[in-house]
Amino acid sequence: xxxxxxxxxxxxxxxxxxxxxxxxxxxxxxxxxxxxxxxxxxxxxxxxxxxxxxxxxxxxxxxxxxxxxxxxxxxxxxxxxxxxxxxxxxxxxxxxxxxxxxxxxxxxxxxxxxxxxxxxxxxxxxxxxxxxxxxxxxxxxxxxxxxxxxxxxxxxxx
Amino acid sequence: xxxxxxxxxxxxxxxxxxxxxxxxxxxxxxxxxxxxxxxxxxxxxxxxxxxxxxxxxxxxxxxxxxxxxxxxxxxxxxxxxxxxxxxxxxxxxxxxxxxxxxxxxxxxxxxxxxxxxxxxxxxxxxxxxxxxxxxxxxxxxxxxxxxxxxxxxxxxxxxxxxxxxxxxxxxxxxxxxxxxxxxxxxxxxxxxxxxxxxxxxxxxxxxxxxxxxxxxxxxxxxxxxxxxxxxxxxxxxxxxxxxxxxxxxxxxxxxxxxxxxxxxxxxxxxxxxxxxxxxxxxxxxxxxxxxxxxxxxxxxxxxxxxxxxxxxxxxxxxxxxxxxxxxxxxxxxxxxxxxxxxxxxxxxxxxxxxxxxxxxxxxxxxxxxxxxxxxxxxxxxxxxxxxxxxxxxxxxxxxxxxxxxxxxxxxxxxxxxxxxxxxxxxxxxxxxxxxxxxxxxxxxxxxxxxxxxxxxxxxxxxxxxxxxxxxxxxxxxxxxxxxxxxxxxxxxxxxxxxxx
Numbered sequence: 117x118x119x120x121x122x123x124x125x126x127x128x129x130x131x132x133x134x135x136x137x138x139x140x141x142x143x144x145x146x147x148x149x150x151x152x153x154x155x156x157x158x159x160x161x162x163x164x165x166x167x168x169x170x171x172x173x174x175x176x177x178x179x180x181x182x183x184x185x186x187x188x189x190x191x192x193x194x195x196x197x198x199x200x201x202x203x204x205x206x207x208x209x210x211x212x213x214x215x216x217x218x219x220x221x222x223x224x225x226x227x228x229x230x231x232x233x234x235x236x237x238x239x240x241x242x243x244x245x246x247x248x249x250x251x252x253x254x255x256x257x258x259x260x261x262x263x264x265x266x267x268x269x270x271x272x273x274x
Numbered sequence: 275x276x277x278x279x280x281x282x283x284x285x286x287x288x289x290x291x292x293x294x295x296x297x298x299x300x301x302x303x304x305x306x307x308x309x310x311x312x313x314x315x316x317x318x319x320x321x322x323x324x325x326x327x328x329x330x331x332x333x334x335x336x337x338x339x340x341x342x343x344x345x346x347x348x349x350x351x352x353x354x355x356x357x358x359x360x361x362x363x364x365x366x367x368x369x370x371x372x373x374x375x376x377x378x379x380x381x382x383x384x385x386x387x388x389x390x391x392x393x394x395x396x397x398x399x400x401x402x403x404x405x406x407x408x409x410x411x412x413x414x415x416x417x418x419x420x421x422x423x424x425x426x427x428x429x430x431x432x433x434x435x436x437x438x439x440x441x442x443x444x445x446x447x448x449x450x451x452x453x454x455x456x457x458x459x460x461x462x463x464x465x466x467x468x469x470x471x472x473x474x475x476x477x478x479x480x481x482x483x484x485x486x487x488x489x490x491x492x493x494x495x496x497x498x499x500x501x502x503x504x505x506x507x508x509x510x511x512x513x514x515x516x517x518x519x520x521x522x523x524x525x526x527x528x529x530x531x532x533x534x535x536x537x538x539x540x541x542x543x544x545x546x547x548x549x550x551x552x553x554x555x556x557x558x559x560x561x562x563x564x565x566x567x568x569x570x571x572x573x574x575x576x577x578x579x580x581x582x583x584x585x586x587x588x589x590x591x592x593x594x595x596x597x598x599x600x601x602x603x604x605x606x607x608x609x610x611x612x613x614x615x616x617x618x619x620x621x622x623x624x625x626x627x628x629x630x631x632x633x634x635x636x637x638x639x640x641x642x643x644x645x646x647x648x649x650x651x652x653x654x655x656x657x658x659x660x661x662x663x664x665x666x667x668x669x670x671x672x673x674x675x676x677x678x679x680x681x682x683x684x685x686x687x688x689x690x691x692x693x694x695x696x697x698x699x700x701x702x703x704x705x706x707x708x709x710x711x712x713x714x715x716x717x718x719x720x721x722x723x724x725x726x727x728x729x730x731x732x733x734x735x736x737x738x739x740x741x742x743x744x745x746x747x748x749x750x751x752x753x754x755x756x757x758x759x760x761x762x763x764x765x766x767x768x769x770x771x772x773x774x
Contacts, residue, residue, distance in 0.1 A: 156726040158457035161719040168446040175439040242661035269323040271677035
């Protein structure tokens with residue numbers, strides 16, 4: 117008898133375990149509000165929600181019993197390799213790094229300078245060269261941002 | 275009556291409002307169409323810029339974006355087989371085969387007209403039903419609000435995502451985020467992890483921009499180099515005979531759209547699925563087999579998802595509960611402007627309600643105009659490479675978040691939520707339930723505690739009250755049925771009935 121199994125993604129099980137740990141953390145935080153809460157106290161609803169999170173994350177983990185790993189994945193080490201390949205491709209890692217650097221730079225390099233640099237570097241990297249057009253597009257983007265947000269919407273920029 | 279009419283026409287006669295509605299609709303079509311951008315993302319970012327605006331201007335722009343955005347997703351679904359919005363996923367089933375057959379223009383034209391018909395019918399239902407529902411809602415007890423919120427969250431958990439457990443987890447996660455800060459009654463810190471900065475809570479717009487903007491930008495990095503297949507577009511205005519032929523189906527699916535849209539927590543994406551299913555079951559002789567370019571398969575979801583817009587406004591304006599993620603953002607905008615969405619809105623500020631109704635109707639007229647024109651420019655714009663789009667989305671998210679409170683810490687939070695959202699999305703969790711949880715969580719907490727206080731903090735009395743009142747009983751029964759429908763008991767009951 118052949119049985120169809122749902123496929124589990126590389127890293128999914130680990131993520132679901134992390135959710136369980138997170139739920140326990142939320143439950144602990146909720147418990148700290150007023151210990152074991154009464155039916156109508158500040159902690160009653162947060163504890164309830166944390167229990168719901170905990171129960172659903174347990175159900176999610178149990179549901180893995182009905183799932184199977186991709187047959188092409190040979191073992192746990194191979195699964196880790198597939199996970200890294202899928203989610204830590206160079207352009208994703210570079211973009212994440214640039215995004216974090218951009219947010220850090222806003223405070224000391226001003227919004228416009230850091231935004232221009234972020235856009236220019238990212239465009240050049242993603243478009244594999246095309247330096248001049250990337251610099252021009254970044255400048256146009258900055259001009260549009262200035263016109264739209266500073267002059268039209270009148271919002272405070274970092 | 276004359277007041278009502280003048281409120282209704284406000285956006286039609288004021289040049290500034292007219293312009294903002296037109297701009298919003300046009301921008302919405304592009305936002306909805308460009309894969310990687312979404313209406314919720316645009317509305318979330320926009321809300322932070324419109325804090326200081328006049329409420330009518332802010333609403334006019336957002337209504338336009340909403341109406342245009344729900345429709346816009348269909349264009350790329352037809353032309354590129356890439357739905358620009360979740361509500362257009364079903365449209366691609368038959369829309370793309372039609373385009374491959376060389377009928378892209380006709381398909382876009384028909385989907386535009388049908389979207390407008392659906393949108394106007396949805397608006398009509400909103401205008402007709404909301405005042406009565408608001409009157410009824412004045413009689414609702416806190417436990418009824420609690421039950422409606424539970425039902426909404428349960429529905430959104432059930433209908434979105436790949437499993438109920440994931441949906442419920444998302445809702446509980448969102449609700450927990452919504453509760454961070456001081457307790458509204460005792461001012462006791464809750465879920466703050468001892469941080470002083472979290473005492474004021476986490477602004478829901480920060481969460482929204484993170485989950486819908488940053489997470490989506492990161493997610494789109496997986497398709498950075500994907501090049502869509504382009505289709506030729508010729509004659510776009512559909513013949514009248516064609517519109518009349520599909521009118522009965524569009525009216526039926528509009529009704530489905532309005533009803534699904536009006537359920538708290540559900541939106542155009544679910545409405546379009548239901549409508550497509552309805553068309554498949556009821557149309558005996560489609561123009562082509564479903565999935566191979568049937569016009570019926572295009573008309574049904576397109577009418578339903580735009581009709582759901584009017585439907586989604588019903589619970590938002592009458593009960594203060596968002597019908598979907600976009601109305602959750604608009605609800606926030608109303609609160610920020612000092613308004614009181616819920617039954618009192620009709621009494622305290624009826625002009626806001628009738629202005630919204632008039633504005634929705636106007637946005638649909640603009641939708642017809644923009645939907646049937648400018649297709650050549652559109653084809654060029656939607657091809658904007660993701661390599662340019664993704665960094666720009668991040669910059670917009672930064673600007674949007676910072677403009678809420680001029681606080682860089684919130685920008686870091688936004689990035690954090692973006693990364694969390696990315697991983698949740700990767701592993702099959704939906705963002706909609708999280709956001710609805712953030713919005714409805716505090717409401718659930720408040721109404722639960724009010725309901726509990728009303729029965730003297732007595733658990734058994736509370737449970738009794740859930741079945742003692744007719745409305746509460748109906749709501750409790752519906753919740754029980756929805757839950758039952760997710761368990762093996764449903765299959766067991768089905769087999770028992772079949773046997774008999």
